[in-house]
Amino acid sequence: MLSKRNLQLDDRGELHHLLAIEGLPKRIIERILDTAESFVGVNEREVKVVPLLRGKSIFNLFFENSTRTRTTFEIAAKRLSADVVSLDVARSSTSKGETILDTVANLTAMHADMFVVRHSESGAPWLIAQHAAPHVHVINAGDGRHEHPTQGLLDVFTIRRHKPDFTRLTVAIVGDILHSRVARSQIHALTTLGVPEIRLVGPRTLVPPELARLGARIYTSLDEALVGVDVITMLRLQNERMNGALIPSASEYFACYGLTPKRLALAKPDAIVLHPGPMNRGVEIDSAVADGRQSVILQQVTYGIAIRMAVMAMLAGAAR
Numbered sequence: 634m635l636s637k638r639n640l641q642l643d644d645r646g647e648l649h650h651l652l653a654i655e656g657l658p659k660r661i662i663e664r665i666l667d668t669a670e671s672f673v674g675v676n677e678r679e680v681k682v683v684p685l686l687r688g689k690s691i692f693n694l695f696f697e698n699s700t701r702t703r704t705t706f707e708i709a710a711k712r713l714s715a716d717v718v719s720l721d722v723a724r725s726s727t728s729k730g731e732t733i734l735d736t737v738a739n740l741t742a743m744h745a746d747m748f749v750v751r752h753s754e755s756g757a758p759w760l761i762a763q764h765a766a767p768h769v770h771v772i773n774a775g776d777g778r779h780e781h782p783t784q785g786l787l788d789v790f791t792i793r794r795h796k797p798d799f800t801r802l803t804v805a806i807v808g809d810i811l812h813s814r815v816a817r818s819q820i821h822a823l824t825t826l827g828v829p830e831i832r833l834v835g836p837r838t839l840v841p842p843e844l845a846r847l848g849a850r851i852y853t854s855l856d857e858a859l860v861g862v863d864v865i866t867m868l869r870l871q872n873e874r875m876n877g878a879l880i881p882s883a884s885e886y887f888a889c890y891g892l893t894p895k896r897l898a899l900a901k902p903d904a905i906v907l908h909p910g911p912m913n914r915g916v917e918i919d920s921a922v923a924d925g926r927q928s929v930i931l932q933q934v935t936y937g938i939a940i941r942m943a944v945m946a947m948l949a950g951a952a953r
């Protein structure tokens with residue numbers, strides 16, 4: 634039985650769906666991070682497979698494009714020995730008018746155990762979770778501008794591997810925060826884990842002032858915001874979600890908000906740089922930073938496999 638209070642947890646307080654970081658208890662976030670830690674070792678072995686989800690069927694439903702998330706979910710499921718089907722949405726019967734709930738009902742009739750859902754509409758994974766059969770688990774792989782919880786988890790996992798004490802960190806999140814589900818999930822994760830200072834940086838048109846209610850400080854000057862920070866997350870301009878011009882031009886944006894080596898020097902000398910990808914080099918980030926020694930961008934991708942293995946194993950009750 635699921636609690637009416639929180640669709641994500643069952644009556645025993647265990648994770649049943651992963652739909653958002655907002656509302657997720659700290660103990661669950663920490664358990665996901667600790668479980669992922671054990672899977673990092675599995676991913677470094679020659680034989681990278683464990684039998685935890687043998688016999689389970691996992692369906693990837695990506696109604697929006699993806700490189701990292703879709704691929705790492707697929708790899709993670711295979712490394713847990715699950716059967717994985719990545720639905721080719723463009724060639725599926727959704728193009729004939731079948732609703733998302735009918736698609737899910739038909740796949741459930743094929744004995745689906747888990748759905749990984751990416752959709753341009755905020756709330757689509759919640760809708761599926763509300764109508765899912767009791768044994769079925771739903772993971773949000775990014776819904777509109779709402780949340781991208783496994784990205785938020787892999788971000789804090791990457792940060793923790795470099796800087797284990799969240800209560801001593803200052804984190805800057807820079808760029809198109811308005812349209813960023815990654816920013817929302819990361820802010821909720823950082824806040825829940827006790828990060829005392831989160832700086833949100835960007836032009837006024839791209840930083841919603843209401844995010845200050847989460848305890849974040851808003852900056853319009855990147856140079857001011859970077860002084861003394863431990864962690865910098867750079868975000869892509871999400872032109873596909875913008876209605877009208879919210880910035881003058883890509884070159885002016887880079888001049889004001891692009892992370893260059895000179896600007897990075899304003900942060901602490903051991904500061905790390907994250908980016909969820911895909912990157913637009915020369916728009917939000919200089920290649921010298923993206924490929925530099927302080928970048929952990931490709932580590933985020935690698936750790937994404939361990940985080941997604943941990944989430945799927947916990948949902949299936951296999952990580953206890």
Ligand code: CP
Nearest residue numbers: 699700701702909910
């Ligand atoms: N970080 C991320 O969601 O990347 P993809 O869109 O490639 O999955």
